[in-house]
Amino acid sequence: MLLAKPPLKSNAYENRRTLSKAIREYRTMYLFLLPALACVAVFAYVPMTGIIMAFQDYSIIKGISGSDFVGIKHFIKFFTDPAFYAALKNTVGISLLSLLFGFPIPIMFAIMIFSMRDSLFKRITQTISYLPHFVSWVVVASIVYKILDPNTGVVNVISKAMGGEAVNFMRDPAYFWGLLIGSSIWKELGWNSILYLAALSAVPPEQYESAVVDGAGGFQKLIFITLPGIAPTIGLMLIFTIGSLFNVNFDAVYNLRNPLLSATANTIDYYVYQEGVLNDKISFATAIGLAQSAVALALVTGSNALSRKIRGYGAF
Amino acid sequence: MQKTETLKSKKKSEMITQFILGLIMIVFAALVMYPFLYCVAYSLSDSVAVSTRNVTLLPIGLTFENYVNVFKKNNILRPFMVSVGRTCGGVAWTLFVTGLASYAISKRRMPFNRLITFLLIIPMYVSGGLIPTYVLMFKIHLYNNFLIYILPKGFFAFNMLLMRTYFDTLPPELEESARLDGASDLVIFARIVLPISMPIVAVIANLYKMMIIFRFSAIACLKAGMKATPGKSRSASSKLSTSWRTSCINLFPERFSPPRWTALRLRARHG
Numbered sequence: 001m002l003l004a005k006p007p008l009k010s011n012a013y014e015n016r017r018t019l020s021k022a023i024r025e026y027r028t029m030y031l032f033l034l035p036a037l038a039c040v041a042v043f044a045y046v047p048m049t050g051i052i053m054a055f056q057d058y059s060i061i062k063g064i065s066g067s068d069f070v071g072i073k074h075f076i077k078f079f080t081d082p083a084f085y086a087a088l089k090n091t092v093g094i095s096l097l098s099l100l101f102g103f104p105i106p107i108m109f110a111i112m113i114f115s116m117r118d119s120l121f122k123r124i125t126q127t128i129s130y131l132p133h134f135v136s137w138v139v140v141a142s143i144v145y146k147i148l149d150p151n152t153g154v155v156n157v158i159s160k161a162m163g164g165e166a167v168n169f170m171r172d173p174a175y176f177w178g179l180l181i182g183s184s185i186w187k188e189l190g191w192n193s194i195l196y197l198a199a200l201s202a203v204p205p206e207q208y209e210s211a212v213v214d215g216a217g218g219f220q221k222l223i224f225i226t227l228p229g230i231a232p233t234i235g236l237m238l239i240f241t242i243g244s245l246f247n248v249n250f251d252a253v254y255n256l257r258n259p260l261l262s263a264t265a266n267t268i269d270y271y272v273y274q275e276g277v278l279n280d281k282i283s284f285a286t287a288i289g290l291a292q293s294a295v296a297l298a299l300v301t302g303s304n305a306l307s308r309k310i311r312g313y314g315a316f
Numbered sequence: 317m318q319k320t321e322t323l324k325s326k327k328k329s330e331m332i333t334q335f336i337l338g339l340i341m342i343v344f345a346a347l348v349m350y351p352f353l354y355c356v357a358y359s360l361s362d363s364v365a366v367s368t369r370n371v372t373l374l375p376i377g378l379t380f381e382n383y384v385n386v387f388k389k390n391n392i393l394r395p396f397m398v399s400v401g402r403t404c405g406g407v408a409w410t411l412f413v414t415g416l417a418s419y420a421i422s423k424r425r426m427p428f429n430r431l432i433t434f435l436l437i438i439p440m441y442v443s444g445g446l447i448p449t450y451v452l453m454f455k456i457h458l459y460n461n462f463l464i465y466i467l468p469k470g471f472f473a474f475n476m477l478l479m480r481t482y483f484d485t486l487p488p489e490l491e492e493s494a495r496l497d498g499a500s501d502l503v504i505f506a507r508i509v510l511p512i513s514m515p516i517v518a519v520i521a522n523l524y525k526m527m528i529i530f531r532f533s534a535i536a537c538l539k540a541g542m543k544a545t546p547g548k549s550r551s552a553s554s555k556l557s558t559s560w561r562t563s564c565i566n567l568f569p570e571r572f573s574p575p576r577w578t579a580l581r582l583r584a585r586h587g
Contacts, residue, residue, distance in 0.1 A: 022427050028501035029420035036417035036436060039471040042456075044439030050448030064448075109344075116341070117334050125341040128348050135352075143351045146358075154354075154372060186348070195478065198519050202485050218333065232481055240474065243441065293442040300441065316433040316477075 054287040067283075074287035084288070087271040088246075090177075090264055095245045098181045103241055106189055107234065110196035111226060115218075126197075129190025141255035144183055145170055173264040180256055180265075184249065195237070196230055203229035235307055239314065243300035246292050268292060359383070402465040407521045413470040414520060418479035419505055437473045475520050482516035483509065 023030070049064070054074060056067040078084045109129070116122045132140070147153050148169040156166040169175045207225050216224065227234075250269040257265035266274075268288065276285025304314040353373060362377030387393070420426065421433055443449075458464040486509065494504050510517070 019427055022425070026420075026423060026426040029423050029426050032416035032420040032501075032505075033432060035413045036471045036476070037432075039413055039468075040436055040439055043452075043468040043471075044443065047444030047448040047452050048439075048442060050444030051442075112337055112340065115333075116337050118338070121338065121341070125345050128345045131352065132348060139355070140351075143355065147351065147354070157372075190348070194519060194522065198482070198515050201515065202482070218329075232484075236477060236481060240440075289443075296441040297438065300437075316430060316437055 050286065051290055053283050054290045056283055058283040058286070060282075070283075074284045075291065077284065078288050078291075083266070084268075084271060086263075087266050087268045091246055091248050091267040091269075094177055094180060094248045094267065097177060098184060099241055099245075101181060102185050102188075103238070105185060106192035107196050107230075109189055110193035110200060111222065113193065114197060114200045114226075126190065129193070131190070132187040133191035135187070137249075137251040137255040140183055140187055140252075144179065144256065148179075170258065171260050173261050176257070176261045176264040180248075180252055183256070184252060195233060199230040199233040200226065231311075232313075235311060235314075239300060239303045239307060242303045243296050245299055246295050398462075398465075401462070405466045406469055409466050409470045410472070410475070411517060411520060414472065414475045414479060415510070415517070416505075417471065418476040419483060419509060421476060422480045422483035436471075436476065440473045479513075479516050479520060482513060486512065 052064055053067070055069055055071060056064070057070050058064065058067045113122060113126055116125075148155055150156050150166045150168040155169075160166055167175075169179065203225065207229070208221060211221050211225055246268060248267045248269060250267075250273065253265060253267050253270050254273070257270070272285045272288050272292075275281045275288070304316060308314040357373060357375040359382050360375035360378055360380070362379050363382070364377075417436070421429065421436075423429065453459050453464060453468075458467065490508055490512075491504055494508050499507070
């Protein structure tokens with residue numbers, strides 16, 4: 001057994017030496033990181049200088065260097081705008097509901113697919129489930145509009161045939177959240193389950209075999225082997241879903257909404273688009289975007305720290 | 317005797333489970349497929365018949381005229397090939413960049429690991445916005461260049477984290493024994509880690525399509541000949557108000573609808 005060495009003259013010197021030694025040991029790894037760092041530096045960090053615009057009265061003619069600084073004027077403005085709070089309410093409402101419904105469903109679907117025996121049937125259902133992912137939101141929205149049409153849509157034709165009354169889904173704001181979340185689940189369910197399927201196939205089969213020997217039933221296998229086996233993937237996905245609590249897929253909202261639905265369909269992203277692109281208040285939109293990013297970053301860092309504390313590891 | 321009895325009942329309950337699963341899946345597949353069949357039926361229907369009667373499952377007044385028109389009038393082949401080239405090139409580039417980075421990040425002992433990971437993750441949440449991005453693309457001559465479809469999208473932190481999560485599950489003995497045999501890091505990565513990581517490589521290659529952010533290509537609105545299919549189908553849909561034509565162009569798989577960036581683009585060009 002080694003005895004504890006007496007402390008050297010300079011601890012900092014020693015630390016620096018072990019650090020430089022470790023860096024040299026991992027020099028190939030730093031080389032591996034180089035393309036990614038270069039990509040991020042050029043395509044993400046260089047444009048980030050645009051954040052300055054949030055504190056300016058940006059004018060396209062003067063450019064960033066020539067525009068006047070106005071401090072936090074834009075932040076005060078949107079924090080006192082009732083339209084912003086309406087958008088905030090819609091965004092958080094939609095996000096929480098889709099966390100509640102949209103998050104667990106792909107996991108359940110992946111487990112169901114995974115426990116199917118017939119491999120041909122399994123592959124066919126899997127492939128079919130990916131299909132909607134490849135359809136753009138423009139098309140999904142036009143399908144939704146067509147199917148829900150009060151006169152010719154299938155849903156209303158059937159409900160009328162059964163003696164019900166036709167509902168005009170796309171004119172009543174009450175249905176928008178449900179429609180958005182429902183069509184998002186329809187579109188991305190199969191796709192989101194791919195990740196969990198990859199994680200499921202990494203669970204060692206011996207664990208299942210020994211569980212069967214110990215007399216575990218299907219449900220017990222699910223609770224004690226399957227779910228713990230994919231817990232790291234679920235945790236990672238949860239951290240990022242929580243991080244995007246203040247974002248709702250802009251493409252979905254943009255295509256599904258119409259002016260009649262604005263009470264429930266105006267999300268923060270749509271508000272930014274409306275102010276920045278349609279009303280040309282670029283600095284104002286950048287300020288909201290910046291606040292949104294800051295909150296998202298705080299949420300992700302927070303949930304990551306929580307995950308490190310509870311489970312001992314996190315995304316970063 | 318009792319054992320065979322329980323085995324039998326187990327087999328029976330297993331069969332019931334499989335049957336129920338199969339039933340759920342058939343209902344699910346029907347729900348997913350119906351809107352597609354509806355689209356196909358709609359695009360194959362006669363445009364006059366569609367306006368008076370309801371298409372449910374089968375086309376009314378079967379005609380291929382709409383498809384013929386798409387290929388004749390909209391010159392769809394070239395944008396389609398641009399889509400294909402962009403996807404192939406992009407997948408290769410993203411796998412190169414992300415694969416190497418996530419292997420490096422999976423080495424938890426590496427100094428500054430967490431700092432680097434954090435720096436790579438920040439852009440997931442913070443971005444400079446449209447105008448600086450546009451100006452940058454213009455300055456580094458990616459504007460009106462096919463490479464704009466590929467280079468900027470080489471790296472997504474999310475993909476890196478997924479790959480790292482996979483690399484974490486690989487047994488460390490594999491690498492250690494190779495290192496004892498004198499293999500270098502590069503050889504270990506290319507010969508040992510990569511071949512057993514094909515499942516995650518396939519996932520990343522698939523995810524790449526999901527990550528393509530249309531806005532980049534929208535702001536870079538290229539020469540007419542270089543547009544990819546979604547831009548094309550969008551311009552077709554604005555030109556032709558009848559939805560049946562767009563509905564058959566849109567059977568080409570693509571994502572994202574570009575909002576009206578054109579006004580902004582024109583202004584940004586002078587900024």
